[in-house]
Amino acid sequence: MTAATAPVHTELLSRIEQCQARVGVIGLGYVGLPLAHALHQGGLPVIGFDIDPGKPKAIKAGKNYLQHLGDSMVTDLRDSKRFEATTDFGRLGECDVIIVAVPTPLGRHHEPDIGFILSTAESIGKTLRKGQLIILESTTYPGTTRDDMMPAIFKAAGENGKGLKLGVDVFGAFSPEREDPGRKSHNTRTIPKLCGGLDAASTELACAVYRKGIAEVVPVSTAEVAEAAKILENTFRAVNIALVNELKAILEPMKIDVWEVIRAAATKPFGYMPFFPGPGLGGHCIPIDPFYLTWKAREHGVFTRFIELAGEINTNMPHYVVDRVAEHLNNHGKAVKNSKVLVLGLAYKADIDDVRESPSFELIELLMHRGAKVEYSDPHCAETKTVRSHDLRMKSVPVTAESLKQFDLVLVSTAHSAFDWDMIAKHSKLIVDTRDAMRRHHGELGNRLKLA
Numbered sequence: 001m002t003a004a005t006a007p008v009h010t011e012l013l014s015r016i017e018q019c020q021a022r023v024g025v026i027g028l029g030y031v032g033l034p035l036a037h038a039l040h041q042g043g044l045p046v047i048g049f050d051i052d053p054g055k056p057k058a059i060k061a062g063k064n065y066l067q068h069l070g071d072s073m074v075t076d077l078r079d080s081k082r083f084e085a086t087t088d089f090g091r092l093g094e095c096d097v098i099i100v101a102v103p104t105p106l107g108r109h110h111e112p113d114i115g116f117i118l119s120t121a122e123s124i125g126k127t128l129r130k131g132q133l134i135i136l137e138s139t140t141y142p143g144t145t146r147d148d149m150m151p152a153i154f155k156a157a158g159e160n161g162k163g164l165k166l167g168v169d170v171f172g173a174f175s176p177e178r179e180d181p182g183r184k185s186h187n188t189r190t191i192p193k194l195c196g197g198l199d200a201a202s203t204e205l206a207c208a209v210y211r212k213g214i215a216e217v218v219p220v221s222t223a224e225v226a227e228a229a230k231i232l233e234n235t236f237r238a239v240n241i242a243l244v245n246e247l248k249a250i251l252e253p254m255k256i257d258v259w260e261v262i263r264a265a266a267t268k269p270f271g272y273m274p275f276f277p278g279p280g281l282g283g284h285c286i287p288i289d290p291f292y293l294t295w296k297a298r299e300h301g302v303f304t305r306f307i308e309l310a311g312e313i314n315t316n317m318p319h320y321v322v323d324r325v326a327e328h329l330n331n332h333g334k335a336v337k338n339s340k341v342l343v344l345g346l347a348y349k350a351d352i353d354d355v356r357e358s359p360s361f362e363l364i365e366l367l368m369h370r371g372a373k374v375e376y377s378d379p380h381c382a383e384t385k386t387v388r389s390h391d392l393r394m395k396s397v398p399v400t401a402e403s404l405k406q407f408d409l410v411l412v413s414t415a416h417s418a419f420d421w422d423m424i425a426k427h428s429k430l431i432v433d434t435r436d437a438m439r440r441h442h443g444e445l446g447n448r449l450k451l452a
């Protein structure tokens with residue numbers, strides 16, 4: 001019997017197509033919450049699972065805990081009879097389709113940490129039954145779905161899993177998330193969804209699920225192709241950002257404006273895509289994902305010199321910026337030590353509140369290390385949270401014409417649109433701008449502005 005005619009597969013496909021299949025989304029964060037919403041809006045009944053009781057509680061209370069998604073996402077779910085959120089992983093057995101969207105961070109030595117995927121796999125295994133499709137969405141190295149997640153599920157299933165055959169009774173797939181929080185032009189529903197199964201039957205089922213909530217679903221031949229495609233996308237960004245960061249350092253002594261150069265090059269209608277320099281990489285993906293590939297490549301005896309060079313350049317950017325701060329202060333007769341510096345923006349990019357891997361933390365620490373007295377301001381982040389390698393315990397300070405006068409230098413790290421750039425240009429003594437946020441003030445700022 002072929003997979004396509006196997007009764008379990010046929011029945012599950014029909015349940016998905018008729019919106020009778022129940023979907024469990026594990027991890028209700030930046031990826032899982034909008035995905036649960038998109039599939040729910042497509043007509044499927046959804047249960048959201050999270051180990052953090054705060055997430056189901058917030059949804060039940062209609063409280064939006066991810067600002068950039070807007071309030072209606074949470075209230076739509078709260079008000080629906082087809083959605084529930086829970087911390088009770090015993091209910092995973094009720095789900096025909098289980099989608100895993102848990103974090104994939106780095107360990108202490110920059111090695112992949114798939115511990116969240118494995119602990120989730122254990123929970124799934126405990127209630128594994130015939131007729132379930134498990135899809136991994138967390139970004140990871142190629143092979144994780146087949147070689148790590150599915151074996152962990154079967155191991156946890158123990159006796160229950162005995163006799164269940166992959167591709168016949170139970171199905172598995174990988175579908176990468178390509179969410180870009182804060183981007184207005186695209187959302188979960190409009191970003192094409194890659195989908196690769198562990199076998200043809202799994203690909204067909206996973207594609208059917210996503211077609212319910214996502215405009216374009218793109219099947220690929222294997223889960224490994226889908227896993228590698230996601231890593232390629234993020235490595236491509238990391239490498240190109242490193243290239244323009246290097247270009248910035250090359251053009252600066254030549255007194256050529258790197259932003260103008262990039263915008264000029266971007267007028268070419270083919271063969272070029274603009275990337276912009278900054279104070280360093282941030283977010284949960286771009287600084288982390290290339291390391292997943294590097295680690296996996298080593299297992300196969302392959303070294304990733306190009307990717308590692310990009311990592312080196314990007315990691316060095318906060319040091320480069322702090323050197324520019326020191327130079328600018330020095331040119332105005334001041335030392336870094338005891339200078340008062342205001343860092344504008346804590347989030348890793350404009351108009352969101354996500355601080356994961358944000359270079360602002362590194363900038364603040366490096367400046368403090370050189371003896372500067374540092375404060376930060378961010379309308380989206382009232383206080384610093386403890387993040388992977390920083391525990392700053394600071395609170396955002398207001399930016400006013402009066403408060404700006406206290407600072408010897410303002411360092412622009414994140415160009416939030418909520419900042420009043422006119423006022424900042426007018427009242428700051430010195431500015432180091434890593435984002436080209438002060439462009440329309442270049443002339444009037446004279447020698448008070450330094451681009452970094």
Ligand SMILES: NC(=O)c1ccc[n+]([C@@H]2O[C@H](COP(=O)([O-])OP(=O)(O)OC[C@H]3O[C@@H](n4cnc5c(N)ncnc54)[C@H](O)[C@@H]3O)[C@@H](O)[C@H]2O)c1
Nearest residue numbers: 027028029030031050051052101102103104138139177179
């Ligand atoms: N944030 C993005 O823009 C983005 C984009 C593309 C891909 N990704 C990838 O998606 C995955 C999830 O990232 P995110 O940004 O949504 O993370 P997140 O931290 O916002 O959300 C993860 C959620 O999972 C929960 N969680 C952790 N361990 C769990 C477990 N064992 N069981 C159940 N829930 C658990 C957390 O409480 C949290 O609510 C990562 O692999 C990430 O690389 C993220």
